[in-house]
Amino acid sequence: MVQMLSKRDDWDAIMGSLTGEDVQRLVRYNVELDEELRKRGELLEDRGLAGPQAVTTVQAVPGGEPRVTQGPYRPDEQFLVGYWVIEVDSMERAVEIAARISVSPGPGGEPVNIPVELHAVPPRPA
Template sequence: MAKYLLLKHYRGAPAAVNDVPMDRWTPEEISAHVRYMADFAARLEGTGEYVDGQALAPDGLWVRYDGEGRPPVTDGPFAETKDLIAGWMVIDVDSRERAVELAGELSAAPGKDGKPIHEWLEVRPLYGEPPLITE
């Protein structure tokens, strides 16, 4: 088994077919989207492939050590991208192919008018346990 991070990218402007900004969705459409995500996670819990996941708030901070005891803080969380990291899910699957299959399914979450949003998901393997040296 290998763990993968499925990183959900939200674009504030349409970037794909049916990619309507969430601020133009009805409350029912938002609820359907959230329900899809919860049902997806519950199904993976049943197969033992779900580890954890969370939605992220759109605000945040950048913080780094400055060598002087008080770290500087700037607005964030935006990296040099038009995307907002909207949430994440960690899965534990048998193969990279299974991670890609699940990411493709998650990308079909409903959006405006109940149509799949074709959301881009970043699929990143997590480092595993380092091998034990027994000599």
């Protein structure tokens, strides 16, 4: 699984400076990448997520009601921007895909070089 992460300040700066043309370019880039990965049989699922202001964190409290915290995150905390569940034959291919996600176009079409994490998804236990 590929996870795209951002800090709130970085996210706010990028999203706040995108023009309509930038948004169209970003959407087109991601649609084309998704189509390519689907044709190759590598993309199982992907989603972009709402920004940090829409996050709700729930934590169990022993003997009490769950603690529920509404976003936004603190400016220095990373949050999940989106994810891709991919199935590839090698780590090298996963890195190649992750690098392409990292260079998604931002303001003015320049690559954002956003942090991307790769997580193995092991088979379910029998």
